[in-house]
Amino acid sequence: MYKSELREQYKQLRNRLSADQKKSYDNQLLAHLQQLDWNSCKYVHVFLSIASANEPDTSLFIAWMRVAHPSVNIVISKSDFSNGTMQNFLYERDTKLEVNKWGIPEPVHAVPVEEKKLDVILLPLLAVDKAGNRVGYGKGFYDRLLQQCRKDVYTVGLSYFEPVEHIEDIGEWDIPLKCCISPERIHYFQ
Template sequence: MTKNELRILYKEKRQLLNDTVCRSYDEALLGDLQKMDWSGVNYVHIYLPMDGAKEPDTLGFKKWLEKLLPQVHFVISRSDFRNHEMIHYLWDEHTVLEVNKWGILEPIGGCLVEENALDVVLVPLLVMDQEGNRVGYGKGFYDRFLAKCSPTVRTIGLTYFEPVERISDVGEWDVRLQYCISPTRTYRFI
Protein backbone atom coordinates (compact mmCIF):
# COMPACT_ATOMS: atom_id res chain seq x y z
CA MET A 1 0.00 0.00 0.00
CA THR A 2 1.05 3.62 -0.49
CA LYS A 3 1.71 6.04 2.35
CA ASN A 4 -1.52 7.86 1.61
CA GLU A 5 -3.59 4.66 1.62
CA LEU A 6 -1.97 3.58 4.88
CA ARG A 7 -2.44 7.06 6.38
CA ILE A 8 -6.18 6.95 5.73
CA LEU A 9 -6.52 3.39 7.00
CA TYR A 10 -4.48 3.83 10.19
CA LYS A 11 -5.95 7.19 11.14
CA GLU A 12 -9.33 5.47 11.04
CA LYS A 13 -8.06 2.44 12.98
CA ARG A 14 -6.56 4.68 15.65
CA GLN A 15 -9.78 6.69 16.01
CA LEU A 16 -11.68 3.44 16.62
CA LEU A 17 -9.55 2.61 19.68
CA ASN A 18 -11.30 3.35 22.95
CA ASP A 19 -9.63 5.25 25.79
CA THR A 20 -9.09 2.11 27.88
CA VAL A 21 -7.24 0.40 25.05
CA CYS A 22 -5.13 3.52 24.42
CA ARG A 23 -4.15 3.72 28.11
CA SER A 24 -3.21 0.04 28.07
CA TYR A 25 -1.12 0.54 24.92
CA ASP A 26 0.54 3.63 26.44
CA GLU A 27 1.54 1.60 29.50
CA ALA A 28 3.06 -1.08 27.26
CA LEU A 29 4.99 1.54 25.24
CA LEU A 30 6.27 3.14 28.44
CA GLY A 31 7.35 -0.26 29.76
CA ASP A 32 9.49 -0.86 26.67
CA LEU A 33 10.93 2.67 26.78
CA GLN A 34 11.93 2.01 30.39
CA LYS A 35 13.90 -1.07 29.29
CA MET A 36 16.11 0.96 26.93
CA ASP A 37 19.55 2.29 27.89
CA TRP A 38 19.32 6.00 28.75
CA SER A 39 22.88 6.42 30.03
CA GLY A 40 24.81 9.23 28.38
CA VAL A 41 21.63 10.91 27.11
CA ASN A 42 21.47 14.69 27.58
CA TYR A 43 18.84 15.96 25.12
CA VAL A 44 15.62 14.11 24.32
CA HIS A 45 13.21 15.47 21.73
CA ILE A 46 9.61 14.46 22.34
CA TYR A 47 6.34 15.32 20.65
CA LEU A 48 3.27 16.49 22.52
CA PRO A 49 0.31 14.24 21.65
CA MET A 50 -2.49 16.07 19.85
CA ASP A 51 -5.84 16.15 21.59
CA GLY A 52 -8.37 14.05 19.74
CA ALA A 53 -5.80 12.34 17.49
CA LYS A 54 -5.21 9.42 19.89
CA GLU A 55 -1.44 9.65 19.48
CA PRO A 56 0.72 7.55 21.80
CA ASP A 57 1.40 9.45 25.01
CA THR A 58 4.91 10.78 25.69
CA LEU A 59 4.18 12.62 28.94
CA GLY A 60 4.39 9.53 31.16
CA PHE A 61 7.81 8.81 29.68
CA LYS A 62 8.95 12.38 30.35
CA LYS A 63 7.84 12.15 33.97
CA TRP A 64 9.62 8.79 34.42
CA LEU A 65 12.89 9.89 32.77
CA GLU A 66 12.96 13.17 34.74
CA LYS A 67 12.93 11.13 37.96
CA LEU A 68 15.54 8.67 36.71
CA LEU A 69 17.88 11.24 35.15
CA PRO A 70 17.05 14.77 36.36
CA GLN A 71 19.91 16.21 34.29
CA VAL A 72 18.24 15.26 30.98
CA HIS A 73 16.88 18.16 28.94
CA PHE A 74 13.64 17.80 27.01
CA VAL A 75 13.11 19.50 23.67
CA ILE A 76 9.84 20.20 21.84
CA SER A 77 9.17 21.85 18.51
CA ARG A 78 7.17 24.54 16.85
CA SER A 79 6.12 23.89 13.25
CA ASP A 80 6.63 26.45 10.53
CA PHE A 81 3.96 25.56 7.96
CA ARG A 82 5.36 28.01 5.40
CA ASN A 83 8.50 25.93 4.82
CA HIS A 84 7.54 22.68 6.60
CA GLU A 85 10.44 23.03 9.03
CA MET A 86 10.50 22.56 12.79
CA ILE A 87 12.09 24.96 15.29
CA HIS A 88 13.24 23.27 18.50
CA TYR A 89 13.08 24.70 22.02
CA LEU A 90 14.19 23.55 25.43
CA TRP A 91 11.11 22.53 27.42
CA ASP A 92 11.51 23.82 30.96
CA GLU A 93 9.44 25.51 33.66
CA HIS A 94 9.54 28.81 31.73
CA THR A 95 8.16 27.40 28.47
CA VAL A 96 4.81 28.82 27.41
CA LEU A 97 2.68 26.54 25.22
CA GLU A 98 -0.21 27.34 22.92
CA VAL A 99 -2.41 25.34 20.56
CA ASN A 100 -1.85 26.29 16.93
CA LYS A 101 -4.63 26.42 14.32
CA TRP A 102 -4.03 22.72 13.48
CA GLY A 103 -4.58 21.63 17.09
CA ILE A 104 -0.90 21.06 17.91
CA LEU A 105 0.37 22.22 21.31
CA GLU A 106 3.62 24.11 20.71
CA PRO A 107 6.08 26.40 22.49
CA ILE A 108 5.75 30.07 21.57
CA GLY A 109 9.46 30.73 22.15
CA GLY A 110 12.29 30.00 24.51
CA CYS A 111 15.81 28.68 24.38
CA LEU A 112 16.61 27.31 20.90
CA VAL A 113 18.19 23.87 20.55
CA GLU A 114 20.01 22.79 17.39
CA GLU A 115 19.19 19.41 15.83
CA ASN A 116 22.77 18.16 16.20
CA ALA A 117 22.54 18.52 20.01
CA LEU A 118 19.84 15.86 20.26
CA ASP A 119 20.68 12.39 21.53
CA VAL A 120 17.23 10.82 21.13
CA VAL A 121 14.11 11.73 19.15
CA LEU A 122 10.75 10.14 19.93
CA VAL A 123 8.93 10.12 16.60
CA PRO A 124 5.15 10.12 16.14
CA LEU A 125 3.74 7.92 13.40
CA LEU A 126 0.66 6.05 12.32
CA VAL A 127 2.32 2.83 11.16
CA MET A 128 5.70 1.60 9.92
CA ASP A 129 6.86 -1.19 7.64
CA GLN A 130 9.23 -4.04 8.40
CA GLU A 131 12.20 -1.94 7.23
CA GLY A 132 11.56 0.96 9.64
CA ASN A 133 9.94 3.30 7.12
CA ARG A 134 7.16 5.30 8.72
CA VAL A 135 3.86 6.82 7.74
CA GLY A 136 3.21 10.13 9.44
CA TYR A 137 0.76 12.88 8.58
CA GLY A 138 2.21 13.51 5.14
CA LYS A 139 3.86 16.91 5.36
CA GLY A 140 7.45 15.68 5.72
CA PHE A 141 8.23 17.69 8.88
CA TYR A 142 9.95 14.81 10.64
CA ASP A 143 11.89 13.64 7.59
CA ARG A 144 13.34 17.14 7.15
CA PHE A 145 14.04 17.37 10.88
CA LEU A 146 15.68 13.94 11.22
CA ALA A 147 17.86 14.56 8.16
CA LYS A 148 19.44 17.49 10.05
CA CYS A 149 20.19 15.51 13.21
CA SER A 150 23.56 14.06 14.10
CA PRO A 151 24.31 10.62 12.60
CA THR A 152 24.51 9.35 16.19
CA VAL A 153 20.97 10.39 17.15
CA ARG A 154 18.73 7.53 18.25
CA THR A 155 15.28 7.64 16.61
CA ILE A 156 12.45 5.80 18.34
CA GLY A 157 9.00 5.65 16.78
CA LEU A 158 5.90 5.07 18.90
CA THR A 159 2.84 3.39 17.42
CA TYR A 160 -0.21 1.44 18.51
CA PHE A 161 0.09 -0.92 15.53
CA GLU A 162 2.35 -3.69 14.29
CA PRO A 163 4.31 -3.09 11.07
CA VAL A 164 2.89 -3.62 7.64
CA GLU A 165 5.01 -5.69 5.28
CA ARG A 166 5.99 -2.87 2.93
CA ILE A 167 5.23 0.76 2.13
CA SER A 168 5.22 0.89 -1.67
CA ASP A 169 6.19 4.52 -2.23
CA VAL A 170 9.11 5.18 0.10
CA GLY A 171 11.18 8.05 -1.28
CA GLU A 172 14.89 8.80 -1.09
CA TRP A 173 14.13 11.70 1.31
CA ASP A 174 12.29 9.44 3.80
CA VAL A 175 14.30 8.84 6.97
CA ARG A 176 13.98 5.34 8.41
CA LEU A 177 13.56 4.77 12.11
CA GLN A 178 16.21 2.97 14.13
CA TYR A 179 13.67 1.60 16.61
CA CYS A 180 9.91 1.45 16.80
CA ILE A 181 7.90 0.47 19.84
CA SER A 182 4.45 -1.07 19.50
CA PRO A 183 2.29 -2.39 22.36
CA THR A 184 3.63 -5.93 21.83
CA ARG A 185 7.34 -5.44 21.11
CA THR A 186 10.25 -3.19 20.22
CA TYR A 187 11.49 -3.40 16.63
CA ARG A 188 15.12 -2.65 15.86
CA PHE A 189 15.98 -1.57 12.32
CA ILE A 190 19.71 -0.84 12.67
Protein backbone atom coordinates in the same frame (compact mmCIF):
# COMPACT_ATOMS: atom_id res chain seq x y z
CA MET B 1 0.40 -0.72 0.44
CA TYR B 2 1.05 2.91 -0.39
CA LYS B 3 1.52 5.70 2.16
CA SER B 4 -1.80 7.35 1.35
CA GLU B 5 -3.70 4.08 1.89
CA LEU B 6 -1.85 3.34 5.13
CA ARG B 7 -2.36 6.91 6.34
CA GLU B 8 -6.15 6.64 6.00
CA GLN B 9 -6.37 3.09 7.34
CA TYR B 10 -4.29 3.77 10.45
CA LYS B 11 -5.98 7.09 11.22
CA GLN B 12 -9.26 5.17 11.33
CA LEU B 13 -7.81 2.34 13.42
CA ARG B 14 -6.33 4.78 15.92
CA ASN B 15 -9.55 6.77 16.17
CA ARG B 16 -11.52 3.60 16.92
CA LEU B 17 -9.47 2.82 20.03
CA SER B 18 -11.49 3.08 23.23
CA ALA B 19 -10.22 5.27 26.07
CA ASP B 20 -9.37 2.11 28.04
CA GLN B 21 -7.45 0.56 25.12
CA LYS B 22 -5.53 3.78 24.57
CA LYS B 23 -4.64 4.07 28.25
CA SER B 24 -3.46 0.45 28.34
CA TYR B 25 -1.39 0.92 25.16
CA ASP B 26 0.14 4.15 26.51
CA ASN B 27 1.25 2.34 29.67
CA GLN B 28 2.74 -0.50 27.60
CA LEU B 29 4.61 1.99 25.39
CA LEU B 30 6.01 3.68 28.51
CA ALA B 31 7.15 0.33 29.95
CA HIS B 32 9.10 -0.38 26.74
CA LEU B 33 10.56 3.14 26.62
CA GLN B 34 11.81 2.64 30.17
CA GLN B 35 13.82 -0.38 28.97
CA LEU B 36 15.95 1.70 26.57
CA ASP B 37 19.35 2.97 27.74
CA TRP B 38 19.00 6.68 28.47
CA ASN B 39 22.26 7.06 30.43
CA SER B 40 24.35 8.57 27.64
CA CYS B 41 21.64 10.96 26.43
CA LYS B 42 21.81 14.69 26.98
CA TYR B 43 19.05 15.88 24.62
CA VAL B 44 15.90 13.89 23.81
CA HIS B 45 13.38 15.34 21.37
CA VAL B 46 9.81 14.30 22.21
CA PHE B 47 6.74 15.10 20.14
CA LEU B 48 3.85 16.49 22.17
CA SER B 49 0.75 14.45 21.46
CA ILE B 50 -2.13 15.83 19.44
CA ALA B 51 -5.15 14.87 21.55
CA SER B 52 -7.63 15.17 18.66
CA ALA B 53 -5.53 12.73 16.58
CA ASN B 54 -5.52 10.11 19.37
CA GLU B 55 -1.71 10.01 19.30
CA PRO B 56 0.29 8.08 21.91
CA ASP B 57 0.49 10.06 25.15
CA THR B 58 4.10 11.23 25.49
CA SER B 59 3.40 13.16 28.71
CA LEU B 60 3.83 9.89 30.64
CA PHE B 61 7.33 9.46 29.22
CA ILE B 62 8.25 13.09 29.89
CA ALA B 63 7.11 12.83 33.53
CA TRP B 64 9.10 9.60 33.98
CA MET B 65 12.24 11.05 32.37
CA ARG B 66 12.17 14.09 34.65
CA VAL B 67 12.26 11.80 37.70
CA ALA B 68 14.39 8.89 36.46
CA HIS B 69 16.87 10.92 34.34
CA PRO B 70 16.74 14.53 35.56
CA SER B 71 19.97 15.46 33.76
CA VAL B 72 18.43 14.71 30.35
CA ASN B 73 17.14 17.77 28.52
CA ILE B 74 13.69 17.29 27.04
CA VAL B 75 13.32 19.06 23.69
CA ILE B 76 10.07 19.88 21.91
CA SER B 77 9.37 21.61 18.63
CA LYS B 78 7.44 24.43 17.06
CA SER B 79 6.29 23.96 13.45
CA ASP B 80 6.60 26.55 10.73
CA PHE B 81 3.93 25.59 8.19
CA SER B 82 5.11 28.25 5.72
CA ASN B 83 8.30 26.29 4.96
CA GLY B 84 7.66 22.85 6.51
CA THR B 85 10.37 23.10 9.16
CA MET B 86 10.51 22.73 12.92
CA GLN B 87 12.49 24.68 15.48
CA ASN B 88 13.54 22.92 18.68
CA PHE B 89 13.28 24.24 22.23
CA LEU B 90 14.02 23.08 25.76
CA TYR B 91 10.90 21.86 27.50
CA GLU B 92 11.43 22.90 31.07
CA ARG B 93 8.91 22.48 33.87
CA ASP B 94 7.82 26.11 33.57
CA THR B 95 7.67 26.26 29.76
CA LYS B 96 4.34 27.68 28.70
CA LEU B 97 2.54 25.84 25.88
CA GLU B 98 -0.07 27.03 23.41
CA VAL B 99 -2.04 24.77 21.09
CA ASN B 100 -1.74 25.91 17.47
CA LYS B 101 -4.60 25.81 14.96
CA TRP B 102 -3.68 22.21 14.00
CA GLY B 103 -4.00 21.03 17.61
CA ILE B 104 -0.25 20.78 18.26
CA PRO B 105 0.96 21.99 21.68
CA GLU B 106 3.95 24.31 21.12
CA PRO B 107 6.31 26.25 23.40
CA VAL B 108 6.08 29.98 24.00
CA HIS B 109 9.31 31.89 24.77
CA ALA B 110 11.55 28.84 25.26
CA VAL B 111 15.31 28.32 24.92
CA PRO B 112 16.30 27.21 21.37
CA VAL B 113 18.22 23.95 20.85
CA GLU B 114 20.33 23.14 17.77
CA GLU B 115 19.37 19.99 15.86
CA LYS B 116 22.95 18.68 16.06
CA LYS B 117 22.63 18.39 19.86
CA LEU B 118 19.79 15.86 19.69
CA ASP B 119 20.76 12.34 20.80
CA VAL B 120 17.34 10.69 20.49
CA ILE B 121 14.17 11.69 18.66
CA LEU B 122 10.76 10.20 19.49
CA LEU B 123 8.71 10.44 16.32
CA PRO B 124 4.96 10.31 15.80
CA LEU B 125 3.69 8.02 13.06
CA LEU B 126 0.60 6.37 11.68
CA ALA B 127 2.24 3.21 10.33
CA VAL B 128 5.69 1.66 10.03
CA ASP B 129 6.99 -1.25 7.99
CA LYS B 130 9.36 -4.07 8.94
CA ALA B 131 12.33 -2.09 7.56
CA GLY B 132 11.62 0.91 9.81
CA ASN B 133 10.08 3.14 7.14
CA ARG B 134 7.38 5.31 8.67
CA VAL B 135 4.19 6.91 7.44
CA GLY B 136 3.43 10.22 9.12
CA TYR B 137 0.86 12.85 8.23
CA GLY B 138 2.54 13.55 4.89
CA LYS B 139 3.93 17.04 5.45
CA GLY B 140 7.60 15.99 5.79
CA PHE B 141 8.38 17.95 8.98
CA TYR B 142 10.32 15.11 10.61
CA ASP B 143 12.06 14.17 7.34
CA ARG B 144 13.42 17.72 7.16
CA LEU B 145 14.37 17.70 10.85
CA LEU B 146 16.29 14.43 10.47
CA GLN B 147 18.26 15.89 7.55
CA GLN B 148 19.59 18.56 9.97
CA CYS B 149 20.56 16.11 12.74
CA ARG B 150 23.75 14.14 13.30
CA LYS B 151 23.90 10.85 11.41
CA ASP B 152 24.03 8.95 14.72
CA VAL B 153 20.82 10.44 16.14
CA TYR B 154 18.71 7.55 17.49
CA THR B 155 15.19 7.60 16.05
CA VAL B 156 12.36 5.91 17.92
CA GLY B 157 8.83 5.69 16.56
CA LEU B 158 5.79 5.18 18.77
CA SER B 159 2.90 3.14 17.38
CA TYR B 160 -0.20 1.50 18.77
CA PHE B 161 0.07 -1.09 15.99
CA GLU B 162 2.55 -3.67 14.75
CA PRO B 163 4.65 -3.00 11.61
CA VAL B 164 3.19 -3.75 8.20
CA GLU B 165 5.17 -5.92 5.79
CA HIS B 166 6.25 -3.24 3.30
CA ILE B 167 5.50 0.36 2.29
CA GLU B 168 5.56 0.64 -1.51
CA ASP B 169 6.35 4.30 -2.12
CA ILE B 170 9.41 5.02 0.01
CA GLY B 171 11.33 8.04 -1.29
CA GLU B 172 15.01 8.85 -1.29
CA TRP B 173 14.38 11.49 1.42
CA ASP B 174 12.75 8.95 3.80
CA ILE B 175 15.04 8.02 6.67
CA PRO B 176 14.18 4.71 8.36
CA LEU B 177 13.76 4.54 12.11
CA LYS B 178 16.31 2.79 14.29
CA CYS B 179 13.47 1.27 16.31
CA CYS B 180 9.73 1.46 16.86
CA ILE B 181 7.90 0.76 20.07
CA SER B 182 4.49 -0.86 19.96
CA PRO B 183 2.44 -2.13 22.91
CA GLU B 184 3.69 -5.66 22.19
CA ARG B 185 7.43 -5.02 21.97
CA ILE B 186 10.40 -2.98 20.80
CA HIS B 187 11.11 -3.49 17.09
CA TYR B 188 14.76 -2.88 16.15
CA PHE B 189 15.50 -2.12 12.50
CA GLN B 190 19.22 -1.22 12.30
